[in-house]
Amino acid sequence: KQLSADSVLQLKLFSALSADLLSTNRSSVFSGHHGQLSLTAVFLDEYRDRLFLGGKDVIYSLLLGPTTSESKEIYWPPLPGNREDCIQTGKEPQMECANFVRLLQPYNRTHVLACGTGAFQPMCAFINVGHRGEHVFTMDPTNVENGRGKVPHDPSLPFASTFNGGELYTGLTADFLGRDSVIFRSMGGRSTMRTETDQKLLHDPKFIAAHLIPDNDDRDNDKVYFFFTEKATEAGDREGAIHTRVGRVCANDVGGQRVLVNKWSTFIKARLVCSVPGPHGIDTHFNQLGEMHANLLHLHTHLPPLINVFQGFAVCVYRMADIREAFNGPFAHKEGPDYQWGVYEGRVPYPRPGVCPSKITNQPGREFGSTKDFPDSVLQFARNHPLMWRPVYPALRQPVLVKANIPYKLKQIVVDRVEAEDGQYDVMFIGTDVGTVLKVIALHSGNSLETEEVTLEELQIFKVPTPITSMDISVKRQALYVGSPAGVAQVKLHRCETYGNACAECCLARDPYCAWDGSLCARYLPNSKRRFRRQDIRHGNPMLQCMDQKLSEELDVTEHRMAYATENNSTFLECVPRSPQATLTWLVQRDDRKDEVKLDDRMMSTDQGLLIRHVVRQDEGLYICRSREHGFTQTLARLTLEVLQGETVDELMARDNPGLAWMPCNAYSRASTSSQSRTWFKDIMQLIGPSKLPHVEEYCERMWCNDKLRRKHKSMLEKYRQAQESARKARSKSSVERNRMPRDLRAREE
Ligand SMILES: *[C@@H]1O[C@H](CO)[C@@H](O)[C@H](O)[C@H]1NC(C)=O
Numbered sequence: 001k002q003l004s005a006d007s008v009l010q011l012k013l014f015s016a017l018s019a020d021l022l023s024t025n026r027s028s029v030f031s032g033h034h035g036q037l038s039l040t041a042v043f044l045d046e047y048r049d050r051l052f053l054g055g056k057d058v059i060y061s062l063l064l065g066p067t068t069s070e071s072k073e074i075y076w077p078p079l080p081g082n083r084e085d086c087i088q089t090g091k092e093p094q095m096e097c098a099n100f101v102r103l104l105q106p107y108n109r110t111h112v113l114a115c116g117t118g119a120f121q122p123m124c125a126f127i128n129v130g131h132r133g134e135h136v137f138t139m140d141p142t143n144v145e146n147g148r149g150k151v152p153h154d155p156s157l158p159f160a161s162t163f164n165g166g167e168l169y170t171g172l173t174a175d176f177l178g179r180d181s182v183i184f185r186s187m188g189g190r191s192t193m194r195t196e197t198d199q200k201l202l203h204d205p206k207f208i209a210a211h212l213i214p215d216n217d218d219r220d221n222d223k224v225y226f227f228f229t230e231k232a233t234e235a236g237d238r239e240g241a242i243h244t245r246v247g248r249v250c251a252n253d254v255g256g257q258r259v260l261v262n263k264w265s266t267f268i269k270a271r272l273v274c275s276v277p278g279p280h281g282i283d284t285h286f287n288q289l290g291e292m293h294a295n296l297l298h299l300h301t302h303l304p305p306l307i308n309v310f311q312g313f314a315v316c317v318y319r320m321a322d323i324r325e326a327f328n329g330p331f332a333h334k335e336g337p338d339y340q341w342g343v344y345e346g347r348v349p350y351p352r353p354g355v356c357p358s359k360i361t362n363q364p365g366r367e368f369g370s371t372k373d374f375p376d377s378v379l380q381f382a383r384n385h386p387l388m389w390r391p392v393y394p395a396l397r398q399p400v401l402v403k404a405n406i407p408y409k410l411k412q413i414v415v416d417r418v419e420a421e422d423g424q425y426d427v428m429f430i431g432t433d434v435g436t437v438l439k440v441i442a443l444h445s446g447n448s449l450e451t452e453e454v455t456l457e458e459l460q461i462f463k464v465p466t467p468i469t470s471m472d473i474s475v476k477r478q479a480l481y482v483g484s485p486a487g488v489a490q491v492k493l494h495r496c497e498t499y500g501n502a503c504a505e506c507c508l509a510r511d512p513y514c515a516w517d518g519s520l521c522a523r524y525l526p527n528s529k530r531r532f533r534r535q536d537i538r539h540g541n542p543m544l545q546c547m548d549q550k551l552s553e554e555l556d557v558t559e560h561r562m563a564y565a566t567e568n569n570s571t572f573l574e575c576v577p578r579s580p581q582a583t584l585t586w587l588v589q590r591d592d593r594k595d596e597v598k599l600d601d602r603m604m605s606t607d608q609g610l611l612i613r614h615v616v617r618q619d620e621g622l623y624i625c626r627s628r629e630h631g632f633t634q635t636l637a638r639l640t641l642e643v644l645q646g647e648t649v650d651e652l653m654a655r656d657n658p659g660l661a662w663m664p665c666n667a668y669s670r671a672s673t674s675s676q677s678r679t680w681f682k683d684i685m686q687l688i689g690p691s692k693l694p695h696v697e698e699y700c701e702r703m704w705c706n707d708k709l710r711r712k713h714k715s716m717l718e719k720y721r722q723a724q725e726s727a728r729k730a731r732s733k734s735s736v737e738r739n740r741m742p743r744d745l746r747a748r749e750e
Pocket residue numbers: 023024025067
């Protein structure tokens with residue numbers, strides 16, 4: 001019961017919350033030039049200050065400026081005839097037989113490589129994007145190359161790629177039927193490399209990410225790592241078990257001379273474990289919980305190598321050192337079909353498989369300058385023993401974050417390493433399948449292994465519940481680019497001023513980006529000269545930090561709002577704490593008596609406000625919302641609830657009601673509505689309830705969304721604004737104690 005009521009509320013708040021993000025200029029959304037942008041590829045170019053987006057038959061270039069973002073478009077459909085051929089083979093015309101751009105990689109100083117599915121006939125082309133500072137965006141449609149092995153044929157199949165030294169590394173299925181799973185290297189001067197077709201090497205893999213991660217200063221040791229999930233042959237009787245893997249190849253692998261010609265000779269892989277230690281030594285493994293979305297994050301290259309693999313409800317952090325150790329450890333071995341998997345205890349040939357030809361292998365007497373020099377015994381061993389025996393465990397042997405029993409799935413993760421007063425913090429941005437992004441930090445308390453999870457913010461990025469498919473952080477712009485089928489949003493990483501205007505509030509927020517500077521909650525910059533900085537991320541204790549900062553006076557500035565309900569129906573009194581850790585309490589004041597609101601089936605406190613079902617007249621009164629956190633209490637909202645009787649919503653709707661006429665028909669989809677009308681809009685939403693939402697939309701459409709009526713609407717809006725203005729004047733004249741608006745005024749607002 002609780003859940004369904006909450007999900008209804010969620011729906012109700014979607015429009016309100018995303019509107020808040022938009023109205024504070026914290027977020028802006030790009031949905032393409034034709035409405036729906038079916039986003040399939042993103043490349044954030046920090047150097048050129050551009051964002052490249054690939055979609056269905058289209059590529060966009062967005063110039064990222066401080067205020068505006070100019071956009072250019074290239075229409076890039078499949079080659080002539082290919083769409084028809086695709087349809088002929090029985091594929092779906094809209095969802096499959098188009099050119100879905102899957103790859104956008106920087107190629108050289110002036111060009112970006114783009115590849116698309118080309119209606120099941122992959123193709124690639126170079127886009128001229130010009131030099132830094134100019135907004136050039138052109139493609140020669142006749143100069144198109146075969147994209148086989150560079151992107152999958154099927155737009156729905158998973159795929160990962162990285163571009164390095166003029167060569168493209170891809171993990172994908174490279175055939176029409178989507179069965180040939182390979183790791184490919186193409187382009188550049190050398191011959192194309194691939195994995196052998198063998199389930200020992202790759203067994204129905206789903207590629208997640210690919211990155212070049214150097215071992216050390218010796219470029220000959222550079223390795224390309226692939227992160228994927230696959231069917232685990234070593235799982236034995238647990239048929240169909242899926243394991244998360246890290247696999248790697250040497251960047252200078254050119255295959256063998258007689259065996260493994262143009263095939264990887266250095267490919268090895270290990271299992272990545274993400275589990276919670278349980279009692280009796282039995283761990284809960286996250287990749288056993290059915291189909292999970294594994295995502296990977298590679299921190300900025302200037303940071304210590306660290307990799308987060310993210311599975312369903314757990315976030316695990318792996319150290320590169322641990323990954324390398326697993327690859328340096330024993331190989332897994334299976335004697336024959338009837339044997340168990342075990343550790344390989346025999347002699348490992350030299351050079352050890354997985355080792356790149358380099359200075360170390362190329363010494364007098366042992367001259368292996370290239371993989372072509374590797375003895376056949378090494379290549380045979382590599383071919384038969386691609387899997388390492390030891391898995392890679394996460395740092396501290398447990399996830400940094402576990403979320404259970406949540407009504408959404410986690411789809412994407414990116415991490416920003418932030419300098420704060422007391423050290424560095426990894427701020428995780430987690431994208432869900434319902435269009436939200438959670439901003440989370442995980443804290444270790446003292447020397448214990450326990451982690452405390454602090455949700456700093458929950459951002460509703462998209463108005464509609466839509467899965468988040470990409471996230472990129474621009475350090476330069478301090479912005480997060482969030483992609484979904486609905487479009488791409490630019491969201492500021494922090495908005496310190498929303499944490500309120502008191503030292504205590506700023507401190508309680510525990511946001512590593514923000515600190516109290518003596519007069520404001522503002523962006524914390526570690527090397528700034530300002531002496532007065534108050535921040536307490538670990539404990540969020542304002543008692544210590546803000547002792548001298550006149551606490552109580554500042555904390556009780558709340559505006560007073562009206563709320564409406566229809567008798568026997570539900571209503572929602574919104575009150576969103578500034579910190580997700582705060583608990584809300586509600587008081588109701590009637591006839592000078594203040595009582596705590598008794599919570600039950602009818603009065604439910606949610607983390608975004610109070611839900612009252614089956615409203616009765618006696619519910620009228622002044623509701624006071626307070627939040628409590630770390631012993632601090634502050635008043636967040638005062639709402640006077642008014643219960644309307646007799647008149648049903650349908651009657652309200654049926655009338656050409658001037659009270660509703662202010663509401664712009666595009667209130668749902670545009671950022672341009674004034675914040676005033678938005679608040680009013682929210683009130684109306686509360687009044688009519690979520691089930692009427694489509695009805696309202698329809699009503700808007702009918703009433704105002706044609707030009708003739710739009711003009712009329714405009715003048716009505718003007719009238720409404722005047723009414724609002726006089727209402728505000730009247731209100732400001734009246735005393736603070738007054739809870740109700742005068743009857744005539746209310747009538748006008750209604
Ligand atoms: C948002 O940006 C626009 C245009 O730059 C500006 O006019 C407006 O005042 C800003 N709004 C807020 C709340 O900062």
